[in-house]
Amino acid sequence: MDELLKVAPRPTGAGEMFQLLRDGHPRTRSDLATLTGQARSTIATRVDLLLSSGFVAPAGEASSTGGRPPATFAFNPAARVVLAVDLGATHSRLALTDLVGTVLAEHHETIAIAEGPGPVLDRVVEVGLDLLATARRPVSDLVSVGVGLPGPVEHSTGRPINPPIMPGWDDADVPALLSRKLRVPVLVDNDVNVMALGEHTSQWPEVDHLLFVKVATGIGAGIIxxxxxxxxxxxxxxxxxxxAVPGGLDLPCRCGNTGCLEAVASGPAIASALKNATTSADVVALVRAGDLDASREVREAGRHIGEVLAACVSxxxxxxxVIGGVVAEAGEHLLAGIREVVYRRSLPLATQHLRIVASRTKGRAGVLGASAMAAEHVLSAAAIDALIS
Structure with missing residues (x-):
């Protein structure tokens, strides 16, 4: 007996059926009836509702076994767009994407997050509207916004909580400030969580256990x-x-403790040990220019990071x-230091198949993750049912 016929009927409506189509594979009404166990008249009604919403579109005809070929239907990711926002301490990257993360328009610029939520988020709105115009999409096509912030965030409310490098942002209602002007739901998370989501969904969808480490002004990890x-x-x-780095230097950290990984291995920490560098970008430029002192300091920073990651691996x-962030752009020196310590200090079983790699998203991990977070919010069964009702 065909396994499809053993599937129990689905008790809910069009939104639940839409989840079957999200993989992008075209299906006929008959396929959907077989998958769900529901009457063909019910399937026809729900397909018509989804077609009218634009989230599902005709996808040609299936091969025929005799008679008129049946029509097929598939998820239409171009039906709506989301705005993805990646904010760092000194940069912003915004992208307008479709519902599967395809970038339609993009903008990157230098900012100062310390200017506060008012000026920064006003600029986000301004750039977001410009991106809609660039992509020739009406504002009504925008269905949600995803935001990554460089500090701790209470995900359920989208509010930053005592962010150390974001003066004036503590408890700021970021979702309300943006949704008041853009009129759509706004999802907010810590930037490293968002980057982990972006790297996972776009580059490693088959991997169930992934750690994304951002090495920049600060150091953080997103856990999949x-x-x-x-x-x-x-x-x-x-x-x-x-x-605290095991056996590390007793350097003061901005959190009030000493010997923290950020104090000894972040971009600014590396720069402070060099004569010709003041920022993470300066460090990267020196390494790329072949500066031996910079290369040595970056590799040593990698070893410190490896000391902490070895415990995480266990x-x-x-x-x-996945290693990302500005300092990771220095290349193999950072990765070599990390690998050296992680593979030496972790148990063989944990490292038997472990890969330690550089980010593949070329600086886009944040916007790709913000896009995935925002799209998931509007593509859930409940959200689709609310939309078409």
Whole structure:
């Protein structure tokens, strides 16, 4: 007996049926009836509703076994767009994407997050509207916004909580400030969680256990476990930067403690050890120019990061560790230092198939993750049912 015929009927409406179509594979009404066990008249009604919403579109005809070929239908990711926002301490990258993360228009510029939520978010709105115009999409096509912020975020409310490098942002209602002007739902998370989501969905969808590590002004990690982002009880999971480095230097950290990973291995920490560097970008430029001192300091920073990651490998057992952020652009020196220590200090079982790699998204991990977060919010069964009702 065909396995499809054993599937129990689905009890809910068009939104639930839409989930079957999200993989992009065209299906006929007959296919959907077989998959769900529901009457063909019910299937026809729900397909018509989804077609009218634009989220599902005709996809040609299936091969015929005799008579008129049946029509097929598939998810239409171009039906709507989302705005993806990646904010860092000194940069912003915004992208307008379709519902599967295809970038339609993009903008990157230098900002100062310390200017506060008012000026920064006003600029986000301005650039977002410009991107809609560039992509020739009406404002009515925008269905949600995803935002990554460079500090701790209470994901359920989208409010930053005591962010150390974001003066004036504590408890700011970021979703309300943006949705008031853009008139759509706004999802907010810590930037490293968003980057982990972007790297996972776009580059490693088949990997269920992944750690994304951002090395820049600060150091943090996003944790993918069982295919899902893990934020912890208060959204503070993955804060590697404030773990003490075993045997590390007793340097003061902005958190008030000493010897934290961020104090000894972040971009500014590396720059402080060099004569000709003041920023993370300066460090990268020196390494690329062949400066031996810069290369040596970056590799040593990698070793410090590896000391902390070795404990993470033993605790979380990821199959892939992705290294991103500005300092990772220095190339293999950082990765070599990390690999040297992780493979030496972690148990063989945990590292047997472990890959430690550079980010593949070329600086887009944040906007790709913000896009995925925003799209998921509007493509859930409940959201689709609310839309077409």
């Amino acid at each position: 476990s069982d295919g899902q982002i893990r934020r912890g009880a208060q959204g503070a999971a993955g804060d590697l930067g404030h773990i 605790m979380l057992n990821p199959s892939v560790i």
